[in-house]
Amino acid sequence: MEYSTFGRHVAVDTWGVGFELLNDAQFLEAHLVEAAEACGATVMSVQSKQFEPQGATVLVLLSESHLSIHTYPERGFAAIDCYTCGETVDPQLAIDYLVSVLKPKKTYAKKLIRGLGELQVELPECKLAELV
Numbered sequence: 001m002e003y004s005t006f007g008r009h010v011a012v013d014t015w016g017v018g019f020e021l022l023n024d025a026q027f028l029e030a031h032l033v034e035a036a037e038a039c040g041a042t043v044m045s046v047q048s049k050q051f052e053p054q055g056a057t058v059l060v061l062l063s064e065s066h067l068s069i070h071t072y073p074e075r076g077f078a079a080i081d082c083y084t085c086g087e088t089v090d091p092q093l094a095i096d097y098l099v100s101v102l103k104p105k106k107t108y109a110k111k112l113i114r115g116l117g118e119l120q121v122e123l124p125e126c127k128l129a130e131l132v
Helices: 025-038 091-102
Strands: 007-015 043-050 056-062 065-072 077-085 106-114 120-122
Touching: 007 091, 025 043, 025 056, 025 065, 025 091, 065 091, 077 091, 091 106
Parallel strands: none
Antiparallel strands: 007 077, 007 106, 043 056, 056 065, 065 077, 106 120
């Protein structure tokens, strides 16, 4: 069986997020898993680290690649990215879910189209996800 090398990688910097949201690795872990499931990805494992005096990193290993967040609560900043291989899982849906949860005042995002040769850079259209 031959597999496609096509993938999409969405990266977003969020600013103006509440300290409490960004300084809770367990909260973030739960929502990254929800975001992965919301975009149709298969979660393989989760690693998280709560830093002292503040900050968190969460990495969700997906069958399709990964979803991660790195936070700086004292600055209201989080760096989020989701890379998925293939065409069936849309990383933008995971990003939209997390932006809806974190409610940043500002977001800056880029989407890379990977695995086709020269990297293509696009401006993704971020939409607020409907949280259930």
